[in-house]
Amino acid sequence: MRVAFKRPDALVDMPTHYCPGCTHGIAHRLVAEVIEELGVFDRAVGVAPVGCAVLAYDYFACDMVQAAHGRAPAVATGIKRARPDAVVFTYQGDGDLASIGMAEVVHAAARGELVTVIFINNAIYGMTGGQMAPTTLLGQQTTTSPFGREPAREGYPIRVCELLERVRGVAYLARVPLTGPAQVARARTAVKRAFQAQLDGKGFGLVELLSTCPTGWGMSPREALKWVEEVMVPYYPPGEFRTDAADPGGGPLLARVGSEVSGKHGEQA
Amino acid sequence: MDKRVVFDPERCKGCELCVDVCPESIIFMAEEINQRGFRPATVTEQERCTGCALCARMCPDLVITVYRPERRSAAGAREGRG
Amino acid sequence: MEDVVLMKGNEAVGEAAIRAGCRFFFGYPITPQNEIPEYMSRRLPEVGGVYIQAESEVAAINMVYGAAAAGALAMTSSSSPGISLKQEGISYLVGSELPAFIVNMIRGGPGLGTIQPAQSDYFQAVKGGGHGDYRLLVYGPASIQELVDLTVLALDRANHYRNPALVLGDGILGQMMEPVRFPPMRDLGTLPEKPWATTGRRGGPKRLINSLYLQAEKCEEHNRRLQAKYREMQRTEKRWDCLWVENAELVVVAYGTTARICRTALEPLRAEGEAVGLFRPITLWPFPDDPLADLLKTGRVRAVLVVEMSAGQMVEDVRLVAGDRVPIRFYGRTGGAVPSPEEIREQVRELVRELR
Missing domain, CATH: 3.40.50.920 (Rossmann fold)
Incomplete structure (x- = not known):
């Protein structure tokens, strides 16, 4: 018998603190698998966020740096500029990236930083107890939107990929839900492409993974996956938003943006 | 026979995501409780496992290791890890 | 530039940092220190260094954090309101035991205050500034030559202690010109090795740059280690x-x-x-x-x-x-x-x- 599937060595052999059914574990594994497959483990430096995934610095076996809340793209910028031969990734939740760290991620993208961002969107703050996130959906009840998110009161959920797709400097941009084996396989491909964009020197890469928070949502892991499919996916349409090779040094990118960015990833309700 | 799929019962948090994706429906939750207080996923009908690794791909906790029989020709064989 | 040159304080501090081995500057414009980023943006490329104008002071200090984590000697500069924004990052630098060099050309406050010189950030500088029990090495030069000398010293000491060092100046010191003599360019090969830096494992053990200690006992132990450094500084660094x-x-x-x-x-x-x-x-x-x-x-x-x-x-x-x-x-x-x-x-x- 040969091993067809096992824990990637880029993850430390230890149990995680994540709640049952939380898809952080899947996302960690995909990143680790890609790092191994691309043969960059020895050059990899990960940046952990503040939030549920803060302890990612323990779980990944590569060099790791813990960043202040939302600042991971700035920290990654510093690492990459100091060590251009390092393969640098950040792993950030939606509060970290899309709320307090929005400026950092947008500007890292605009600079075309050669880093890879793994963005976990589960529409809630998990670590702090299920508060409203910038990605919390309309009508969604959280511990700080107890009556359900209403635009007049709490504003609209932010679509990060749609926001970043017009930013020059982005070389790869995709959104994939982690709702089933086929989607997980697709997510793995997206993560790999985002890393490849960094390795090829093409620019900034980000993969948004639609994830679950069964505890914060008050659902079983099964129900949570279904909720991603039925409620999150319609608002956060999956797809590859950018696959072009942005050239942070300049070049004819501006001319290409109009044709490369299409509406293929769903409607803009 | 050799086991096709091995579950580490102490790693399992009982989320049951693997149960739903098994095309052979051979994964079930054990009666006993592991040290962390969860009923771990398990398989007894090893001969029915096809080694598709869908369960492992959905498992958030790296509970599952999957084995496949050696093939005469490795061509076309795609490992779960890709 | 071995001889005496006439130079503005804000430019001299940049040149001194480069002479001391600093090759990474991350900044954001604010008066009265703009000549520092301006000088570094044209000077650093000449010596193979990196200059980035960050999107904010917050981002700039976190870029310093990243570069320092990867083993670089990095700096940032600002003036009072900007230094306030950097406090979170400075606290993280301390918590993760990373060296950094920071310049505050103080202006009058509070709030937006004025662009005129002041010394009203003394408390912020010497009592810590951000959250947590910590200290920075804080230098208060009184001439451009001393600004140069203390910049070189501050970078060296920051590296030695793995703790940020801060030079407190003001608009007068930054803007005035005086004759200065610079030390020769430091050979980067003579900078201390940093086996703890997160550069990718490259066959070695995993490295972690972190300031989180979930267990109170571990966090207290970490704090005791920091305090031991501060006692050592108090013993040897007073000037x-x-x-x-x-x-x-x-x-x-x-x-x-x-x-x-x-x-x-x-x-x-x-x-x-x-x-x-x-x-x-x-x-x-x-x-x-x-x-x-x-x-x-x-x-x-x-x-x-x-x-x-x-x-x-x-x-x-x-x-x-x-x-x-x-x-x-x-x-x-x-x-x-x-x-x-x-x-x-x-x-x-x-x-x-x-x-x-």
């Missing part, structure tokens, strides 16, 4: 300067730009035969408490006048040293106002009259 104190009955205590003005104020009084002297802290943290205490212990000094461009901040440290040994008088201008030699001289004269 100060004394002028005319040998027979002084009245000692003026001032640092930075204010110390220069005080010197000008005291010169005519010395010529008149008044027994006045000047004690000038060079390191603001660690504060040169022992040497000041030694001076006050002689029994000769009958009064101390502390002069600051603030409403009274360093004076608290002087009071801690003096206790009730000698009366402490304070004179300050704040909000960007600069005390003139005449008004300081008048303060001294008044105190001298009271002592008689």
Whole structure:
């Protein structure tokens, strides 16, 4: 018998603190698998966020740096500029990236930083107890939107990929839900492409993974996956938003943006 | 026979995501409780496992290791890890 | 540039940092320190360095954090409101034990305040500034040459202790030109090895740069380690300067730009035969408490006048040293106002009259 599937060595052999059914574990594994497959483990430096995934610095076996809340793209910028031969990734939740760290991620993208961002969107703050996130959906009840998110009161959920797709400097941009084996396989491909964009020197890469928070949502892991499919996916349409090779040094990118960015990833309700 | 799929019962948090994706429906939750207080996923009908690794791909906790029989020709064989 | 050159403080600090081995600058414009990022943006590429204008002071300090984590000697500069924004990042640098060099060309506050010079960020600089139990090495140069020398020292000490070091200047120091002599360019190969840096494992063990210790006992242990460093700094890093104190009955205590003005104020009084002297802290943290205490212990000094461009901040440290040994008088201008030699001289004269 040969091993067809096992824990990637880029993850430390230890149990995680994540709640049952939380898809952080899947996302960690995909990143680790890609790092191994691309043969960059020895050059990899990960940046952990503040939030549920803060302890990612323990779980990944590569060099790791813990960043202040939302600042991971700035920290990654510093690492990459100091060590251009390092393969640098950040792993950030939606509060970290899309709320307090929005400026950092947008500007890292605009600079075309050669880093890879793994963005976990589960529409809630998990670590702090299920508060409203910038990605919390309309009508969604959280511990700080107890009556359900209403635009007049709490504003609209932010679509990060749609926001970043017009930013020059982005070389790869995709959104994939982690709702089933086929989607997980697709997510793995997206993560790999985002890393490849960094390795090829093409620019900034980000993969948004639609994830679950069964505890914060008050659902079983099964129900949570279904909720991603039925409620999150319609608002956060999956797809590859950018696959072009942005050239942070300049070049004819501006001319290409109009044709490369299409509406293929769903409607803009 | 050799086991096709091995579950580490102490790693399992009982989320049951693997149960739903098994095309052979051979994964079930054990009666006993592991040290962390969860009923771990398990398989007894090893001969029915096809080694598709869908369960492992959905498992958030790296509970599952999957084995496949050696093939005469490795061509076309795609490992779960890709 | 081995010879003496005439240079603006803000440019000199940049050149000195490069001479000391700094190749990474992350900044954001704010008056009155804009010549620092401007200088670095054109100078760093010449020496193979990296300059980035960050999207904010917050991002800039976190870029410093990342570069330092990867083993680089990195710096940022700003002025008061911008330094406030950097405090979170500075606290993280300390918590993760990363070296960094930071310049604050102080302007009057609070809030947006004014762009005129001030010393009102003393508390923020020497008491920590951000959250948590920590200290920075804080230097208060009083001339462009000293700014250069202390920049070189600060970078070296930051690297040594794996703790940020801060130079406190102000708009006057940043804007004025003086002749300076720079040290030769440091061979980067002579900088200390950093086996702890997260550069990718490259066959070695996993490295982690982190300030999170979930267990209280572990976090306290980490804090004890930090405090041990601060005790070592207090033992070895204090710097100060004394002028005319040998027979002084009245000692003026001032640092930075204010110390220069005080010197000008005291010169005519010395010529008149008044027994006045000047004690000038060079390191603001660690504060040169022992040497000041030694001076006050002689029994000769009958009064101390502390002069600051603030409403009274360093004076608290002087009071801690003096206790009730000698009366402490304070004179300050704040909000960007600069005390003139005449008004300081008048303060001294008044105190001298009271002592008689």
